[in-house]
Amino acid sequence: MSPTPLRLAILGSGNIGLALAKGLVKAGLTAAEHITLTRRSVAALAPLAQAGYQTTSDNRAAIAAADIVVLAVLPQQLNKLLDELAAGLDPARHLLISVVSGVSCQDIRQQTGHAALRVVRAMPNTAISIAQSMTCVASDSASDTDLGLVEKMFDTVGVSIRINEELMTSATALCACGIAFFLRAIRAASQGGTEIGFHAHDALKMAAQTAQGAAALLLQLNTHPEQEIDKVTSPKGCTIAGLNEMEHQGFSSALIKGIKTSAVKAGSLYKEG
Numbered sequence: 554m555s556p557t558p559l560r561l562a563i564l565g566s567g568n569i570g571l572a573l574a575k576g577l578v579k580a581g582l583t584a585a586e587h588i589t590l591t592r593r594s595v596a597a598l599a600p601l602a603q604a605g606y607q608t609t610s611d612n613r614a615a616i617a618a619a620d621i622v623v624l625a626v627l628p629q630q631l632n633k634l635l636d637e638l639a640a641g642l643d644p645a646r647h648l649l650i651s652v653v654s655g656v657s658c659q660d661i662r663q664q665t666g667h668a669a670l671r672v673v674r675a676m677p678n679t680a681i682s683i684a685q686s687m688t689c690v691a692s693d694s695a696s697d698t699d700l701g702l703v704e705k706m707f708d709t710v711g712v713s714i715r716i717n718e719e720l721m722t723s724a725t726a727l728c729a730c731g732i733a734f735f736l737r738a739i740r741a742a743s744q745g746g747t748e749i750g751f752h753a754h755d756a757l758k759m760a761a762q763t764a765q766g767a768a769a770l771l772l773q774l775n776t777h778p779e780q781e782i783d784k785v786t787s788p789k790g791c792t793i794a795g796l797n798e799m800e801h802q803g804f805s806s807a808l809i810k811g812i813k814t815s816a817v818k819a820g821s822l823y824k825e826g
């Protein structure tokens with residue numbers, strides 16, 4: 554653990570906020586006692602208080618004890634929270650990290666009235682709960698040091714990558730919504746498996762483990778999907794027959810079109826309210 558422990562306030566301790574808190578503590582980046590967790594129904598945080606975290610519904614008090622402030626409420630809850638924080642924020646001290654979808658760094662500075670506030674955005678996905686998130690990190694003005702710290706924090710709950718802020722809505726579609734896309738693909742594979750003879754629970758397990766193996770081949774061997782596909786497609790074989798049938802039915806096209814549609818929608822959510 555570093556000599557000066559990270560002091561964090563996680564405002565909005567729901568799925569994402571709590572997963573991050575637990576990841577940071579598990580990785581030894583800070584201790585539970587240095588993390589203040591907030592939510593309005595604070596009673597729901599009782600088990601976390603027992604585990605050593607500070608818990609409160611008072612967001613202003615939480616940021617008074619922190620250098621890093623994580624915003625993890627829903628998009629529609631954010632402006633009210635920022636209004637509440639504005640007077641207590643100190644741009645010289647506080648680094649704000651927002652996981653809120655569709656809200657820019659500039660939106661946050663504008664809402665708080667602090668033009669010099671350091672804001673970094675992070676876009677994790679729900680695999681954060683098992684420390685397997687793909688998290689995209691971006692800012693319009695934060696320093697390399699701040700961005701590096703945020704990457705280090707999210708590396709405790711998966712893998713992080715630094716991107717340009719204008720690509721954050723695309724990251725939402727590919728990585729956050731992407732969880733659902735790949736889950737649907739696994740479900741479809743298991744349904745196919747049931748039709749060719751397996752009980753549903755076996756088919757799902759077989760499809761999910763096969764999907765995990767496919768992803769691991771790419772990540773561990775650093776290869777391209779087509780290289781790995783070539784290894785399983787023998788001439789006149791069953792794999793290429795199945796694969797080509799899927800392509801005739803629009804498999805790749807459906808995924809590409811779905812991701813493009815999601816990205817358009819992700820870009821308009823905050824503005825539409």
Ligand SMILES: NC(=O)c1ccc[n+]([C@@H]2O[C@H](COP(=O)([O-])OP(=O)(O)OC[C@H]3O[C@@H](n4cnc5c(N)ncnc54)[C@H](OP(=O)(O)O)[C@@H]3O)[C@@H](O)[C@H]2O)c1
Nearest residue numbers: 565566567568569592593594625626627628653654677679
């Ligand atoms: N889920 C995803 O895949 C995903 C991926 C990337 C980014 N995000 C973003 O991450 C954010 C959080 O998502 P989530 O899934 O963790 O949502 P969530 O489980 O609903 O968590 C939000 C939490 O905020 C608390 N809250 C609301 N208003 C508050 C306030 N004024 N002060 C303190 N706490 C407050 C809520 O508790 P109370 O009602 O008790 O206050 C709740 O526990 C969202 O903005 C979402 O867009 C989500």
